[in-house]
Amino acid sequence: MNIRTTGRTATGPAAGPQAAPPALHVRDVTVRFAGLTALDAVSFTVAPGSVHALIGPNGAGKSTCFNVLSGLCRPAAGQVLLGDTDLTGLAPHRIAALGVARTFQNIVTTEGTVADNLMLGRHALSRAGFAASALRLPGAVREQRAHLDRVREIAELTGLGAHVDTPVALLSYGDRKRVELARALCLEPRVLLLDEPVAGMNGAERAATADVVRTVREQLGLSVVLVEHDMGLVMRLADEVTVLDFGRRLAHGTPDEIRRHPEVLRAYLGTGAPDETPEIQEATPETPKAAETAETTKATKATEPTDPTETTEETAVTEPPGENAP
Numbered sequence: 001m002n003i004r005t006t007g008r009t010a011t012g013p014a015a016g017p018q019a020a021p022p023a024l025h026v027r028d029v030t031v032r033f034a035g036l037t038a039l040d041a042v043s044f045t046v047a048p049g050s051v052h053a054l055i056g057p058n059g060a061g062k063s064t065c066f067n068v069l070s071g072l073c074r075p076a077a078g079q080v081l082l083g084d085t086d087l088t089g090l091a092p093h094r095i096a097a098l099g100v101a102r103t104f105q106n107i108v109t110t111e112g113t114v115a116d117n118l119m120l121g122r123h124a125l126s127r128a129g130f131a132a133s134a135l136r137l138p139g140a141v142r143e144q145r146a147h148l149d150r151v152r153e154i155a156e157l158t159g160l161g162a163h164v165d166t167p168v169a170l171l172s173y174g175d176r177k178r179v180e181l182a183r184a185l186c187l188e189p190r191v192l193l194l195d196e197p198v199a200g201m202n203g204a205e206r207a208a209t210a211d212v213v214r215t216v217r218e219q220l221g222l223s224v225v226l227v228e229h230d231m232g233l234v235m236r237l238a239d240e241v242t243v244l245d246f247g248r249r250l251a252h253g254t255p256d257e258i259r260r261h262p263e264v265l266r267a268y269l270g271t272g273a274p275d276e277t278p279e280i281q282e283a284t285p286e287t288p289k290a291a292e293t294a295e296t297t298k299a300t301k302a303t304e305p306t307d308p309t310e311t312t313e314e315t316a317v318t319e320p321p322g323e324n325a326p
């Protein structure tokens with residue numbers, strides 16, 4: 001599927017290729033809630049066009065970090081930079097306008113059709129004012145049509161092409177979660193923050209969403225920051241992984257480095273001294289990756305009671321379905 005990439009603009013749908021996204025720098029970010037330090041001088045850099053996963057046991061600080069990146073939480077110290085642009089402490093709408101869009105863990109979409117929902121994501125890019133739109137002036141009508149065209153492209157890209165005119169309430173759980181992702185893409189972000197994009201999905205929905213993430217990264221050239229408890233999916237999708245534990249950066253590296261990292265294994269498995277660290281077997285096509293299994297086991301242990309055999313991208317269910325899940 002080849003979709004034209006579109007330059008983001010504050011004034012309407014734009015033509016032309018999108019430049020490579022700037023790097024996203026998180027520098028020494030600290031967040032405190034009363035006596036609790038939820039993030040303690042955390043630093044990492046999301047390389048342009050990469051998928052960067054943020055993982056860690058429950059309470060490690062992942063959501064807090066996302067809230068800082070998207071402007072929902074102001075850090076006590078530290079900086080967030082998109083290229084040279086300082087995003088620290090800006091309001092969420094300003095951060096979105098500068099090219100950082102996010103999805104949320106829980107589905108918030110229930111009203112209207114898929115197209116209606118995706119058009120919500122286009123409003124920030126609209127040039128026509130309310131009066132021009134209400135009076136259906138020619139410029140406003142043209143702009144509306146261009147936005148709808150782009151909405152259809154993004155729906156195709158995210159596997160929702162056949163459902164553009166379908167009420168969201170009639171979609172499957174997986175499709176509804178993908179509407180959230182598509183709506184975030186409608187902002188034409190340069191960095192997409194995905195908060196547990198496959199939580200509550202079945203195996204087929206997880207695999208489909210993983211494909212969508214790969215596709216949008218490749219075709220739109222954006223960077224993706226991913227918080228996800230499904231370690232199989234993280235290890236398959238991510239170029240780099242940052243591990244948080246008790247608000248601190250515990251480790252950083254490629255998926256291969258992380259799945260062998262003794263500190264990470266200790267944090268996830270709760271083993272003690274270094275010599276207790278479990279041996280990690282090389283994965284073969286026939287056997288699940290040992291570290292993935294181990295890590296998913298810990299994610300499962302740290303989240304909800306689930307079947308410990310459900311540990312792969314195709315089968316893992318480490319989070320219960322959200323309220324809107326079927």
Ligand SMILES: Nc1ncnc2c1ncn2[C@@H]1O[C@H](COP(=O)(O)OP(=O)(O)OP(=O)(O)O)[C@@H](O)[C@H]1O
Nearest residue numbers: 033036037038056057058059060061062063064065
């Ligand atoms: N608004 C808040 N007020 C007080 N404490 C908070 C608040 N938000 C988060 N915390 C605390 O900060 C710490 C980090 O929480 P956070 O939600 O960021 O972790 P997480 O890694 O996202 O966990 P999970 O995987 O369960 O979503 C936790 O101890 C949590 O209880």
